[in-house]
Amino acid sequence: MDEDLLRRTAPAVLQVLVRRGADFAAAEDAVQEALIEALRTFPDAPPRDAKGWLITVAWRKFLDAARSETARRRREGLLEAEPLPGPAASKDDSLQLFFLCAHPSLTPSAAVALTLRAVGGLTTRQIAEAYLVPEATMAQRISRAKRTLAGRRLDEPGSAAAVARTLYLIFNEGYSGDIDLAAEAIRLTRELAHLIDDPEVRGLLALMLLHHARRASRTAADGTLVALAQQDRSRWDTALIQEGVEILQAALARDRLGEFQAQAAIAALHADAPSTEETDWVQIVQWYDELAALTASPVVQLNRAVAVGEADGPRAGLAALAQIDPAVPRYTAVSAHLHEADGDRRSAARLYAEAAEQAASLAERDHLVRQAARLNTDGR
Structure with a gap:
């Protein structure tokens, strides 16, 4: 039996059990037991209707459990009859x-x-x-x-x-x-x-597609991280970008702005730009202002400082950064980036090294260590 088919079918089986009156926890246990039995029996005798078979077996597993201990008293009404497999949820x-x-x-x-x-x-x-x-x-x-x-x-x-x-x-x-x-x-x-029908759900889908479109360019062949400015944009998935932008535009037209739509708008501006230099950073700052008003998130303010540095120069970015709590994750890495852009390579190298010690992942740490080493090497 195709395990992927079982995986796709299991949620629908769970929905049927819950709709029949099983509580979620008991229904989920019953479905898992039915899946185990399917993996054991299907290779030798696969049924014509796998979903119907799973519903029948899962419901019987649920009833067996319901007849035991205190569950019987809660579910006596369900034990009077065992219905035939029903339609999909x-x-x-x-x-x-x-x-x-x-x-x-x-x-x-x-x-x-x-x-x-x-x-x-x-x-x-x-x-x-x-x-x-x-x-x-x-x-x-x-x-x-x-x-x-x-x-x-x-x-x-x-x-x-x-x-x-x-x-x-x-x-x-x-x-x-x-x-x-x-x-x-x-x-x-x-x-x-x-x-x-929710514009924020569609905004989330657009955001995912726009980010996913850049996935192939985010890491080098050796697994190291590649910053946005250095990514090979010819490797971006233009079909996903187009789909994401179309979904976003339809969501924004509903005039019910939410944080995922604002994030997707920022991602769309990055995806639309031929290069970092040609990115519409002014509009990105404006979207970060919208996002900050929606979330009051210090992480949003941190990303906004980077955008301000691109739109108005690194000094303006550093001024925006100064308004943020230094304890915010990646604060030191952003400070290093802005100091480098401002020409202070010595401070940038020191800050990159400090940021590497604070990194949340091995890949991020290695990336920051390389940035520090690059500046230290170039400065000799």
């Missing part, structure tokens, strides 16, 4: 499943893991490998999330904003292990955009 069911996985009682990390498991159909092992944690750790995270949701029904979902935030967190993890989380986030966001 409706769009509304799919949307509620998205919302439930982003329930406000869950932490962001738990919402991410549960979304990948229940909506994305990934296994615990695949999610663990993607996040570079032991499988047992991820299993505990998912179990805690399911316990949190145990007994909750679909009348207490999260919001579209919470779902979008969860998908954005998944996208930012990029690629690791055998699962491309960026591509998975785009797939799920496309599905969400199909289910809900």
